[in-house]
Amino acid sequence: MIADIFNEIVSVGAxxxxxxxxxxxxxxxxxxxxxxxxxxxxxxxxxxxxxxxGAMMLYFLLYTVELPIQLAxxxxxxxxxxxxxxxxxxxxxxxxxMQSNQIISATAxxxxxxxxxxxxxxxxxxxxxxxxxxxxRMDVPFLSDIPVLGExxxxxxxxxxxxxxxxxxxxxxxxxxxxxGLRLRSCGxxxxxxxxxxxxxxxxxxxxxxxxxxxxxxxxxxxxxxFQNRFESDVRGFGFLALALMISGQWRPMRIFFISIxxxxxxxxxxxxxxxxxxxxxxxxxxxxxxxxxxxxxxVLALTSKRSKAPEAIGEPYDISKR
Amino acid sequence: xxxTIEMLNITKEFPGIKANDxxxxxxxKGEIHALLGENGAGKxxxxxxxxxLYQADEGEIRVWGDKADIRNPNDANDLGIGMVHQHxxxxxxxxxxxxxxxxxxxxxxxxxxxxxxxxxxxxxxxxYNLNVDPHAMVSDISVGHQQRVEILKMLYRDxxxxxxxxxxxxxxxQEIDELMQILKRLxxxxxxxxxxxxxxxxxxxIADRVTILRDGKQIDTVEVKNTTNKNLAEMMVGREVVFRxxxxxxxxxxxxxxxxxxxxxxxxxRKDVVKNTSFDVKSGEILVVAGxxxxxxxxxxxxxxxxxxLSGGRLYLNQKDITGYDIRERSxxxxxxxxxxxxxxxxxxxxxxxxxxxxxNYFQTPFQSRGFLQFDVIREHAERLIxxxxxxxxxxxxxxxxSMSGGNQQKAILxxxxxxxxxxxxxxQPTRGLDVGAIESIHKQIIAQRDAGKAVLIISYDLNxxxxxxxxxxxxxxxxxxxEFDPAETSESELGLYMSGSKRRETS
Numbered sequence: 001m002i003a004d005i006f007n008e009i010v011s012v013g014a015x016x017x018x019x020x021x022x023x024x025x026x027x028x029x030x031x032x033x034x035x036x037x038x039x040x041x042x043x044x045x046x047x048x049x050x051x052x053x054g055a056m057m058l059y060f061l062l063y064t065v066e067l068p069i070q071l072a073x074x075x076x077x078x079x080x081x082x083x084x085x086x087x088x089x090x091x092x093x094x095x096x097x098m099q100s101n102q103i104i105s106a107t108a109x110x111x112x113x114x115x116x117x118x119x120x121x122x123x124x125x126x127x128x129x130x131x132x133x134x135x136x137r138m139d140v141p142f143l144s145d146i147p148v149l150g151e152x153x154x155x156x157x158x159x160x161x162x163x164x165x166x167x168x169x170x171x172x173x174x175x176x177x178x179x180x181g182l183r184l185r186s187c188g189x190x191x192x193x194x195x196x197x198x199x200x201x202x203x204x205x206x207x208x209x210x211x212x213x214x215x216x217x218x219x220x221x222x223x224x225x226x227f228q229n230r231f232e233s234d235v236r237g238f239g240f241l242a243l244a245l246m247i248s249g250q251w252r253p254m255r256i257f258f259i260s261i262x263x264x265x266x267x268x269x270x271x272x273x274x275x276x277x278x279x280x281x282x283x284x285x286x287x288x289x290x291x292x293x294x295x296x297x298x299x300v301l302a303l304t305s306k307r308s309k310a311p312e313a314i315g316e317p318y319d320i321s322k323r
Numbered sequence: 324x325x326x327t328i329e330m331l332n333i334t335k336e337f338p339g340i341k342a343n344d345x346x347x348x349x350x351x352k353g354e355i356h357a358l359l360g361e362n363g364a365g366k367x368x369x370x371x372x373x374x375x376l377y378q379a380d381e382g383e384i385r386v387w388g389d390k391a392d393i394r395n396p397n398d399a400n401d402l403g404i405g406m407v408h409q410h411x412x413x414x415x416x417x418x419x420x421x422x423x424x425x426x427x428x429x430x431x432x433x434x435x436x437x438x439x440x441x442x443x444x445x446x447x448x449x450x451y452n453l454n455v456d457p458h459a460m461v462s463d464i465s466v467g468h469q470q471r472v473e474i475l476k477m478l479y480r481d482x483x484x485x486x487x488x489x490x491x492x493x494x495x496x497q498e499i500d501e502l503m504q505i506l507k508r509l510x511x512x513x514x515x516x517x518x519x520x521x522x523x524x525x526x527x528x529i530a531d532r533v534t535i536l537r538d539g540k541q542i543d544t545v546e547v548k549n550t551t552n553k554n555l556a557e558m559m560v561g562r563e564v565v566f567r568x569x570x571x572x573x574x575x576x577x578x579x580x581x582x583x584x585x586x587x588x589x590x591x592x593r594k595d596v597v598k599n600t601s602f603d604v605k606s607g608e609i610l611v612v613a614g615x616x617x618x619x620x621x622x623x624x625x626x627x628x629x630x631x632x633l634s635g636g637r638l639y640l641n642q643k644d645i646t647g648y649d650i651r652e653r654s655x656x657x658x659x660x661x662x663x664x665x666x667x668x669x670x671x672x673x674x675x676x677x678x679x680x681x682x683x684n685y686f687q688t689p690f691q692s693r694g695f696l697q698f699d700v701i702r703e704h705a706e707r708l709i710x711x712x713x714x715x716x717x718x719x720x721x722x723x724x725x726s727m728s729g730g731n732q733q734k735a736i737l738x739x740x741x742x743x744x745x746x747x748x749x750x751x752q753p754t755r756g757l758d759v760g761a762i763e764s765i766h767k768q769i770i771a772q773r774d775a776g777k778a779v780l781i782i783s784y785d786l787n788x789x790x791x792x793x794x795x796x797x798x799x800x801x802x803x804x805x806x807e808f809d810p811a812e813t814s815e816s817e818l819g820l821y822m823s824g825s826k827r828r829e830t831s
Contacts, residue, residue, distance in 0.1 A: 177435055179428045186414050186425055193412035197426030197476075198397040312415060 012265075013152045015272065018226035020264035021164035022219050026242035027249065027256045028171050029215030033088075034251060035175070036208025037188040037201075039315045042091050042106035043216045044239025045113035049087045050217025051224045052117040054080030055130040055231035058224070062132060069134055073159055077221050084217015085210050087113070092209035096202050099317035110239075118233045130231040132224065160222040167215065172253045184208055188311030191318040201318045216242075241267075244297050248304045251311065259300070266293035326388070327352050327484050327515040328373065328404075333382035335368055342368040343379070346541045348517075348534055350484065355506060355516045357526045357547070359559055360536035361758040362728045366519045367409075369536070370486050373517075374406045375399040386484075405477025406486040411469050413461045420444060420457040423476050440479075447478050451508055467498030474505065485509065487518040491525060492756055495616050496784070503529050521559070521758040523552045535559055560760040567787075568766045571774065573794040578603040579778035580658075580747045585636030586802075587619070587626035595634055596622045598802040604747065604778040609769070611781045611793035614822050619802035620782045621663055624751050627780075628660045629653045630668070641746060654683050659740035663751035663782070665729075669736045672725040676716060677705035679724050680739050712738035713764065730761035737768055748772055751782040766791055786815050800824045 026043055033040035057079040061072035087109065094105035121128045137156045144154040153161060175181040186194040187204040195201050216239065223238055224231050245263055249256030270290045328350040335343040342365045350356045358366045371377045373384065375393040384391050386402045393399050399406070413422050424440045441457045448455040453471045461469060470490060477485055487506075491499045506529055510516055520526060526533050526547055533550075535542040535558040542558045556564040580603060587597035596619040604610045612620055625631035627638060629650035637646045640656055648656060662668035670679050681690050681701055689700045705720035714734045716722040724732060733753065740748060750769065754762040769792060773779050783789050789796060789810075796808040798821040806821045806828040820826040 173434075178433060179430055179435060182421060182425060182428060182435060186417065189414040189416055190412065192410075193414050193422070194425065196396055196406075196408070196412040198395075198400065199426050309416075 010152055012268070014156060015268045016261070016264045017153070017161055018158050018222070019267050020260045021158075021160050022222045022227060022238055023242050023245055023263055023267075024257060024260040025160075025164050025167055025222060026216050026219035026239060027246045027260060028167060028253060029212040029219065030243055030246040031171070031175075031212075031249075031251055031253065031256065032184070032215070033208045033212035034246070034314055035188045035311055036184050036205045037191060037311060037313045037316065037318070038092070038095050038205050038209050039102040040088075040091065040106060040209065040212050041103060041240075041243060042088065042109040043212070043242055044235065044237065045106070045110035046084045046087050046213050046216035047220035047223060047235045047239045048113040048117055048233075049220065050080035050084035051220030051235055052113075052121070052130075052231055053083040054217070054221030055132055055224045056124070058132045058221075059130055062134065069136060070138060070159060073136060073221075073225055076225070077159075077163070077218055080221030081214045081218040084220060085214040087217070088209050088213020091213070092206045095317065096205045096209070099319065102315055102317075114234055117231070121231070121233070128233050131229075132231070133229045136225050158222075158226040160226050163218070164222070167218075168253060168257055175253065180207075185311070187318075188313055191313050191316070195318070205318070241293075241297065244301055247310075248300045250304065250309050262300075263293065263297070266296050269293075325352050326350060327386065328517075329385040329388075330369070330373060331383050331385070333369065333372060333379045333384075335365075335372055335377060335379050341539045343372070344539045344541075345382070346536070346539075348541075348544070350515045350517055351531075352515055353510050353513050354531045355510050355518065355529050357530035357533040358517060358519045358536065359521060359523075359526060359533050359555060361521060361559060361760060362730055364536040364559075365539040366536055367488055368539075370406065370488060370517065370519060373399070374404060374486060400480050400482070403481060403483040404486065405480060405482030405484070407470065407473040407477065407488065407490060409488040409492060411473055413469055413472060415460075415462040417461060418457065419455060419459050419461060419464070419472050422461055422472060423457070423479050427480060443479065444475060447475055451475075451478065451505060451512075453505060465498075466493050467495065467501065470494070470498075470502065471505070474509075482514075484515045484517070487516065489519055489521075489756075491520070491522065499525075523555055523759070526555065527552060537561055556759050559758070564759050565763055566759070567791050568763060568770060570770045573608055573773065574776075575608045575794065576606045576776070578605045579641060580604045580780070581639040582627065583637045583639065585623075585626055585638065586634045587622040587631055588634040589622055589631075596802045597626060599635070600799075600802070600804045601636075602797055602804060602807070604780050606746070606776050606778050607773060608794045609773050609779040609781060609792050610795050610797060611783055611789045612797050612799050613783060613786065613789045613793075613818055614799040616784045618799050618822075620784075620799055621751065622802075623799070624660070624663070624749055624782060627653075627749065628658060651683070654745075657746040659743055659745040659748045661733075661736050661740050661748070661750035661753055663755075665732055665736055670724045670732060672723075674724055675721045676709070676714075676724055676727070676735060677701050677720040679735065680705045680708055682739075683743070708735070708738040708742055712741075712768070714738060730757045733757060733761065733765065737765060741768065741772060745777075747778045747780065749780045749782075752784065753781065754785075754788060762788075786818065789818070790815070798822055800827070803827075 026047060030040050030043050054076045058072055058076035061067045061075055091105050091109055094100045095102040118128045121130055136158055140154040140157065144150045183194065183199045184204050184207065186199060187201050191201045220235060223235050241263060245259050246256060249259045270293050326349045330346065330348040333343050333346045346369060360366045368377065372379045375395045375398050384393060391402055420437050420441055423444055429436050429439050444455060444457040453475055455471050455475050490502060494502060506516055530547050532544060533547055533555065534544040535555065537559060582600060582602055584599045584601050585597060586595045586599055589596040614620055622631060626633050629648065633646065637644055640658065645653055645656055666672055681704065684690060685696065690697055702720050709716065709719060712734050715731050716727060753769065754765050769779060781792055793810045796810055797804055798806045798818060800822060801824065
């Protein structure tokens with residue numbers, strides 16, 4: 001009986017964890033930008049860009065250079081992260097240096113990313129899909145021998161899982177235990193206070209947006225490798241889901257972590273609605289399962305947004321003349 | 324005599340205005356130096372130049388006798404100059420300690436440590452009697468406490484020259500007393516203090532010398548003990564000022580407004596903050612509700628104007644029961660309201676002045692016709708009010724409300740409310756934050772309304788104002804009417820006993 005339940009958890013976990021990591025990493029990216037005071041609804045577009053260029057790189061490394069799979073993934077991740085960071089620079093420039101409307105600037109990136117993905121993919125490969133269908137799962141030496149946890153996390157796992165967990169820990173330390181984190185948060189709460197004690201608000205906000213680009217770009221590659229096995233012009237709204245998750249998580253890393261598990265679970269239930277039906281012999285319309293994550297997103301947002309604790313100065317361009 | 328700061332021949336121009344015109348300011352060690360002037364006289368600009376927020380067009384600054392080049396607040400900090408801004412620069416969701424160390428953090432192997440900082444904060448707090456709790460959340464502490472945090476923030480950075488921009492503007496009287504003690508203490512330990520103000524009483528209480536600015540020019544620098552308040556006021560305003568406006572005896576007639584045992588519930592403190600209070604206001608009379616801020620006065624007015632619902636009791640205007648009326652219905656029934664927070668409840672700051680003038684009746688003819696606004700009428704209406712009430716604006720009716728000075732914003736609200744010709748005029752703290760010139764003009768207007776037979780209800784926390792305006796005084800303590808007084812037969816000290824709750828009188 002216990003063994004059954006355990007096997008169940010492991011088998012569900014195998015699907016949930018990779019999805020959760022994508023959402024978690026992108027959400028933490030959004031958190032960096034917004035904690036510095038810049039709204040970033042461009043997460044979706046940045047993910048698309050990172051995922052797209054990452055997939056191209058992966059395709060090249062796998063089939064032209066013929067690197068081993070995990071090494072190819074590693075370089076694709078680095079590429080995606082750098083591309084995401086570079087792409088988010090435009091958002092930083094528009095919203096910090098030019099003090100433009102942050103929603104408009106991010107929307108521009110979202111529109112641009114999807115279009116450029118399709119255009120370049122068609123031009124280079126002849127069709128909009130970049131197929132990188134391989135088995136990316138692996139057993140981690142030593143760690144996978146740990147009972148239960150090892151089986152859940154480290155057997156048949158994606159590289160992204162460890163990187164994601166390391167990122168979570170790093171973000172928490174960076175945000176709450178370092179000088180950089182304190183200053184970054186102060187810029188999102190009250191940039192005038194930060195400025196009056198010599199913190200360079202512009203620089204901190206650039207840092208916030210660029211880090212968010214880095215993480216969202218990374219998340220885009222995670223999405224390609226651990227979820228879709230291909231790139232196909234979009235990331236299925238994961239960027240916006242990550243944004244919703246960040247808000248539900250009240251801009252706090254640990255809350256975002258827990259909510260990401262919930263969201264991922266629902267996303268997996270939706271994606272595997274048909275097979276779950278068959279297995280359980282349940283008499284529910286699969287459509288109901290499929291809309292579950294979106295309904296839950298609305299419910300969770302409705303429940304949490306009332307006591308939402310957004311950074312106080314979020315979305316306000318910092319205008320020195322108003323100090 | 325040793326000068327810590329010398330600002331010599333400072334000129335600073337903004338497009339269209341000379342904010343500082345050849346100003347000389349010398350501050351001695353251990354001195355409290357007041358900078359006096361009306362709103363817009365250039366006080367804050369001068370201090371912003373000293374703190375590195377602006378660069379002077381001409382002139383030089385010397386710190387401890389050496390020429391200093393102050394390009395930004397960091398340079399100022401390095402030279403030992405600290406500034407407490409009028410609007411505090413604190414992060415609400417940080418602790419006091421986090422706010423104080425921000426920008427000057429201690430780290431150990433890259434990680435933040437607060438131990439040393441907390442020790443230092445505690446010892447500075449003891450030394451200057453600041454009573455600052457390093458672990459408190461800024462959002463949870465009072466305005467006075469926040470200000471002490473700002474002062475401690477400067478001391479933490481070893482500031483020797485402290486600039487305070489209108490430090491008493493948002494403090495309660497007790498907090499002002501505490502601040503005065505703290506400033507004296509700081510000066511006696513050798514710090515130089517420059518504080519910006521337009522309140523003569525404060526200068527009298529603690530300043531050694533005072534520099535008076537008017538329209539960007541330096542009028543004079545004088546020893547406080549060698550001058551009178553009247554003198555200072557005249558230098559500041561540029562004409563003779565009347566501190567207490569003369570008024571004719573009241574011709575009190577019929578009750579216009581009556582509150583019958585009303586209670587008002589406050590959702591923030593989750594209880595009734597106005598409890599079972601009754602009073603009336605008669606035509607030709609000014610009733611002033613006196614009391615210490617936070618004893619339910621704001622909520623009393625919210626209850627009367629409809630901003631908050633009543634949790635009990637009834638309201639009557641001209642013998643008509645208006646308890647069930649909403650805000651607009653009450654306003655149309657004859658209540659004019661000059662709100663406590665003029666920027667939040669009085670004006671739409673990003674609207675032009677002319678639209679602000681029709682906020683309550685834009686939907687009535689002649690301001691609209693067949694659903695369209697009548698721009699000509701609206702413009703003429705605003706221009707008439709601007710002329711009649713001497714509202715100073717940069718471009719007249721289309722001026723953005725936000726760009727106007729506090730005094731002129733208040734005059735504009737007063738103009739709108741008086742012009743509506745209502746029977747009851749309610750004004751909460753009508754002169755808060757204004758300089759003597761503007762106070763005089765607003766008091767005159769209010770008294771003129773009384774003489775025209777209106778019923779006037781004033782809420783004031785300032786006893787000077789209470790005695791200037793009142794025909795009858797009602798003291799409010801913890802949400803209750805604890806006594807009514809004839810101003811001719813009472814004194815500030817008697818009122819003080821009732822305001823602090825040590826005495827109460829059953830009202831008839």
